[in-house]
Amino acid sequence: MRYLSHFCFFIIAGLKDEKGQPAGEIISSKNKNVTVKTSPFYKRDIDHKKCANKPAVNIRLAEIYQHIVISLANNALELREKCGQAKQRRRAMKIGIVISGGDVSGINNFIFQIARLANADITIFNGGIPGLLDKNHQEVAWRDLVDFSIASIPIITSGRTSRRLLRSEYETIAKKIKSLRIDVLIMAGGDGSLQFLNTLSEFDINCFGVGMTIDNDVYGSDYTIGFSTACEQIIKEVSRLRNTGRALPGRVFMVEILGGYCGELTLQSAIKSNADIALIPESQLPLETLAERVKHKLTQQNSVVILCSEGYTREYSPGFQGAIDTMIKQLEPQIGVRIRKTIVGYGLRNGDPTCEEIYQGTIMASEVVRCIQSGMKNKAIIINASNKPIPIDLISMKKRLVDTEGHHYKLAKQLNII
Secondary structure (H helix, E strand, O other), rough: HHHHHHHHHHHHOOEEEEOOOOOOOEEEEEEOOOEEOOOOOOOOOOHOOOOOOOEEEEOOOOOHHHHHHHHHHHHHHHHHHHHHHHHHHHOOOOOEEEEEOOOOOOOHHHHHHHHHHHEEEEEEEOHHHHHHOOOOOEEOOHHHHHHHHOOOOOOOOOOOOOOOOHHHHHHHHHHHHHHOOOOEEEEOOHHHHHOOOOOOOHOOOEEEEEEEEOOOOOOOOOEEEEEEHHHHHHHHHHHHHHHHHHHHOOOOEEEOOOOOOOHHHHHHHHHHOOOOOOEEOOEEEOHHHHHHHHHHHOOOOEEEEEEEEEEOOOOOOOOOOHHHHHHHHHHHHHOOEEEEEEEEEHHHHHOOHHHHHHHHHHHHHHHHHHHHOOOOOOOOOOOEEOOOOEEEHHHOOEEEEOOOOOOHHHHHHHOOOO
């Protein structure tokens, strides 16, 4: 009985009256009766209302039992309601992710970081923009995001479209996104892909874009997802060529590098791999000057490695490969040495992501989530020259070329690479 009365005390004392004060306290207990001092403002219990103004009342234990059951039931319902609300809040954010254009390494980590930082459910759209039209979507489990976060196998597929979408097609995409209750759509891609987002945002879809291309040619950004890993693949290729050049001295190697009309990948890879010469569209080197450099270097070292951007020659168009065939045909007669060619090609788009790739993708994801949580809408995230992520308007997105006033270009000039 003594323990029961103490238990009743905690139950009653734990309740509050209408002014937030304790509903009552145990004064004494004897036999099957318990004397309780109640608050005059406590009105939850029917048996208490009759005696609410009395300083103390004598309550039968049966009433205490009833009081306990009702109170516990009410508290349980309140707790379940609060838990349900908290659970609903945790699941409130649903993010859709799509990639467009060329595939890259490092995108898995970006998606994983978005899910982790936003505590959000992730829906991916496979197949790029056509995948949005075809409703090619799937939910991604957290365990898969974790397992694939630093893997080279892509967790999402990309796609391309060469035509402009009709307004009705934008409406179809927007309707689908809304039907899936997606709060934010994030697209990773090049300048053309991010311009698509600007139009889609007109249909009441909150859109965020990030640069994702090994070409690193997104306007205003010093870094795009996939760039670092592509550079690393080129460094490995140059290293292998140096090794074979040491075994058979006197060789000249020319390596064709992806990048389209922008020479950023070729330029930075040449600096980072200690290549001898970089041929980029933004800085055409006279053939005679190029030949003199090659012949001079052959007198000083075992091999010469030239990196040539695929867009260096005039015949380039998207998808064309073979710029080095033109350059080799022109250069060989000038130097009198056979030139060995290598096209590294599409292998640059894959490989285990580098440490820098993981880090850069993480800070981009962090800025996207910060912007979303702060209420911003329809932004693209770029990385400036100080390696700081900055949100800009989607309408500002366009292609860029090598900045001939930038530090990479000036360093390459100093190294006599260009």
